[in-house]
Amino acid sequence: MNEHNATHDVPAPVVTVDKPSLIATEFRAFMCTLGGCEEDGNAGRAFYELATALNDGHSCLDLTGLAIDNSVVEWKDLLKALPVVTDVTSGVADSTAPPTPLVLNGNRLYMQRYYLYEQRIADQLRRRNQPRLLTDDVSYNTIVEAIKNLPAGTDQKTALFLALHRGLTVITGGPGTGKTTTVAHLIKLYRSTIGSDEALRVRVAAPTGKAANRLALALADVGQGDIPVSTVHRLLGRYADGRGYRHGPHNPLIIDLLVVDEVSMINLAMMDRLLSALPSTVRLVLLGDVHQLPSVTAGNVLADLGQSPPGFSISVRSQIQSALGFDPVPPTAAPTEKVITTHDLQDAMVSLTQNYRFNTHEGIGRLAREVVSGINPTLTRIAPDTTLAEQHDVDGSVVLISLDDDEDIGARLLETYNDYFSLLANRPPPQDLLLAFEQTRILCPAHEGPLGVNGINAYLTAEARRRLSLTDPRGHEYFHGRPIIVTRNDYNLRLFNGDIGICFEDEDSRPKVAFQTGERIQVILAARLPDHETCFAMTIHKAQGSEFDHTVVALPPFEHLRNDLVNRQLLYTAVTRARRSVTLLATPESIASAVRRSMHRMSGLPDQLLSVESRPSITKKPADQLTLF
Numbered sequence: 001m002n003e004h005n006a007t008h009d010v011p012a013p014v015v016t017v018d019k020p021s022l023i024a025t026e027f028r029a030f031m032c033t034l035g036g037c038e039e040d041g042n043a044g045r046a047f048y049e050l051a052t053a054l055n056d057g058h059s060c061l062d063l064t065g066l067a068i069d070n071s072v073v074e075w076k077d078l079l080k081a082l083p084v085v086t087d088v089t090s091g092v093a094d095s096t097a098p099p100t101p102l103v104l105n106g107n108r109l110y111m112q113r114y115y116l117y118e119q120r121i122a123d124q125l126r127r128r129n130q131p132r133l134l135t136d137d138v139s140y141n142t143i144v145e146a147i148k149n150l151p152a153g154t155d156q157k158t159a160l161f162l163a164l165h166r167g168l169t170v171i172t173g174g175p176g177t178g179k180t181t182t183v184a185h186l187i188k189l190y191r192s193t194i195g196s197d198e199a200l201r202v203r204v205a206a207p208t209g210k211a212a213n214r215l216a217l218a219l220a221d222v223g224q225g226d227i228p229v230s231t232v233h234r235l236l237g238r239y240a241d242g243r244g245y246r247h248g249p250h251n252p253l254i255i256d257l258l259v260v261d262e263v264s265m266i267n268l269a270m271m272d273r274l275l276s277a278l279p280s281t282v283r284l285v286l287l288g289d290v291h292q293l294p295s296v297t298a299g300n301v302l303a304d305l306g307q308s309p310p311g312f313s314i315s316v317r318s319q320i321q322s323a324l325g326f327d328p329v330p331p332t333a334a335p336t337e338k339v340i341t342t343h344d345l346q347d348a349m350v351s352l353t354q355n356y357r358f359n360t361h362e363g364i365g366r367l368a369r370e371v372v373s374g375i376n377p378t379l380t381r382i383a384p385d386t387t388l389a390e391q392h393d394v395d396g397s398v399v400l401i402s403l404d405d406d407e408d409i410g411a412r413l414l415e416t417y418n419d420y421f422s423l424l425a426n427r428p429p430p431q432d433l434l435l436a437f438e439q440t441r442i443l444c445p446a447h448e449g450p451l452g453v454n455g456i457n458a459y460l461t462a463e464a465r466r467r468l469s470l471t472d473p474r475g476h477e478y479f480h481g482r483p484i485i486v487t488r489n490d491y492n493l494r495l496f497n498g499d500i501g502i503c504f505e506d507e508d509s510r511p512k513v514a515f516q517t518g519e520r521i522q523v524i525l526a527a528r529l530p531d532h533e534t535c536f537a538m539t540i541h542k543a544q545g546s547e548f549d550h551t552v553v554a555l556p557p558f559e560h561l562r563n564d565l566v567n568r569q570l571l572y573t574a575v576t577r578a579r580r581s582v583t584l585l586a587t588p589e590s591i592a593s594a595v596r597r598s599m600h601r602m603s604g605l606p607d608q609l610l611s612v613e614s615r616p617s618i619t620k621k622p623a624d625q626l627t628l629f
Contacts, residue, residue: 024051034101035084042070042078050102050109058602059118059268059298060108072107079104088115108604114298115604117268121301122608124275126344128168128284143193144323156182158320158328159350163285164189168348170263170286170305174368175547175576176357179287180215183259184222186285190257191224201256204229207265209499211545213516215261231496232260232270233489236277240491247277255282262545263288268299291372293544293573294601304605305345316347344609357579363397364575364582371572376592379584382407388415388550388583397581403557404587412585413456414463416440416552417536421467424481430514431521433502437483438516440550442537443574445565451554451585456537464536478503478511478526483535485542490530494522498542500535540574551578555586555594566594 031047032038050061063075070078079102080087086100103115147160156178163169163186173179187202204219206212209231216229235253237246247253258278260266263286266274278284286302294300312320312328320328358365370377379400382388388399401412414421423436447453461482470476482503489496501513503526511526535542537554553574555566571594575582584591 020055024048027051031084035082054298057298059114060110060602060604062602063107117272118605118608120272129345129348130167132167146189148324150185153354154326155352157324160186168284170348171350172290172306173352174289176355177352178356180218184219187224187227202227203255204259205232205235206261207232208545209496211262238491249276252279253277257283259285261287264292264302265295265544266301267295267297271301291572293569300601304603307606312347364578367398368572368576371568371595374595376595400584402587427480430502430504433481434516441548442552443540443543444537444554445540450556453537453539457534460536461534480504484532485535485538486530486532488531495530540570543577546577547579548577549579550581552583552585555590557587567597567599568595569599
């Protein structure tokens with residue numbers, strides 16, 4: 001090879017693009033041009049930091065975080081003087097002024113659309129949080145007696161009473177506190193009393209297909225399998241091209257009772273869209289766990305709602321005492337304390353605290369409680385030459401495989417799927433594979449890096465192919481038993497991001513994929529699959545809304561850069577995906593680091609709901625390019 005040719009054989013260097021920084025830079029340049037402040041470095045910094053905050057999931061920028069060289073007052077004065085910013089801090093916005101892409105409200109700087117999302121969500125929830133009179137032919141006493149006779153705890157009965165007598169109820173609680181059971185009781189009560197003649201006007205929805213399927217199966221177990229359960233996208237009628245929705249303010253859903261689960265996963269934009277598509281007469285019930293991970297994109301709606309003061313007003317407390325015979329959570333304040341007693345979500349919030357699945361003093365329940373509380377947990381390390389099953393039998397539902405120990409990590413990963421791999425050898429039907437695969441899962445914070453999804457999936461795929469004697473790596477891509485997860489919505493096939501299927505070969509050796517949809521199994525040709533990937537291991541974000549008997553939570557070593565992705569909410573979400581046992585594959589230092597690091601998203605929604613005065617309003621809709629903001 002001569003020198004000239006050798007130079008051409010050298011591969012070009014790989015250039016990685018920091019997409020968030022690129023977007024923030026372009027946004028800063030555009031805003032500076034639009035505002036005529038190209039030479040103002042401070043204005044440019046504020047614009048750049050706002051774009052960065054949105055990328056990180058915040059709905060706005062907290063100006064107090066910029067108050068290093070300049071005071072907050074100086075930052076606000078600077079921004080108010082710009083033609084691209086409207087100041088609504090005083091509570092009165094000039095509706096005749098031209099719309100601007102940015103909004104200043106107190107110490108928070110917003111893109112206008114996110115300010116409007118928060119404003120509209122607060123307004124919708126405020127208007128819906130009202131008593132709802134029962135129909136004339138329904139006896140109040142009949143419903144009360146039905147609730148009292150249920151095999152449920154006092155928190156659950158309180159939630160049921162409110163859900164049947166109010167327009168809005170927000171039910172929060174961790175795994176095992178009875179949220180799904182409460183939904184089943186609610187629907188059964190509603191259909192047998194209020195809505196028996198219009199049963200199909202009861203709908204249940206969740207952000208992901210997996211969460212919706214879990215709800216559908218739970219309802220089927222209690223004889224409510226005919227209730228339509230869907231994703232929020234399907235409920236709103238997302239068009240096949242993905243460019244709009246059938247239902248909205250001008251074409252609301254025809255529905256009497258809507259239950260939405262896993263609300264922590266719903267972002268600001270989708271919550272705004274959902275609320276605007278509901279009729280004013282609907283009974284709306286929102287469920288979720290405020291300690292879980294927030295939505296992938298901007299917003300943390302359920303956690304924002306959870307900041308409302310706990311308890312009930314004097315009148316509602318008295319009503320519950322009189323009807324159900326017990327005292328619910330005491331009121332938050334005396335009637336003279338106006339700000340608290342007129343909180344916009346008072347009487348709508350119910351927290352389920354009794355755990356029916358876990359003992360909060362041991363095992364998964366204790367681990368979840370300690371993580372939420374910021375307490376570094378004490379964990380039992382797996383004994384050498386002991387299987388995971390044996391260790392869990394001896395030391396309970398939580399064990400640690402420490403990366404500091406001389407463990408064969410690959411062998412431990414294979415052990416996780418031993419039962420599934422043994423099943424593969426007999427090439428069982430897809431329904432058996434689906435059932436077996438849903439028993440266990442490996443969960444990771446990220447795709448790349450040590451103990452990332454991609455590396456673990458490649459390792460376990462190679463083992464599955466070896467056991468099936470598939471020696472050609474280019475053949476049998478959709479081998480019998482390969483689990484896949486959909487990564488892009490396909491509205492024609494009704495497959496959505498996060499849906500999980502199992503590959504199999506039919507009688508004619510054609511590769512197909514089976515998906516569990518409620519009680520039904522949907523089968524499609526593998527060639528028609530939208531974007532997808534193998535999922536022996538999956539990210540913790542993708543696992544939200546799912547439950548498995550056993551989970552392995554793989555955290556990167558403390559010193560690795562990927563460790564900065566792990567925080568308290570991520571770890572809590574991972575360990576609470578398990579029904580029976582959790583294996584932590586980590587170092588004690590990486591677990592301690594996760595527990596110390598708590599995710600907080602900046603938002604003005606809690607203040608919108610706490611306010612009792614008139615709120616600012618922007619009535620004109622931006623036109624042309626400004627609708628982007």
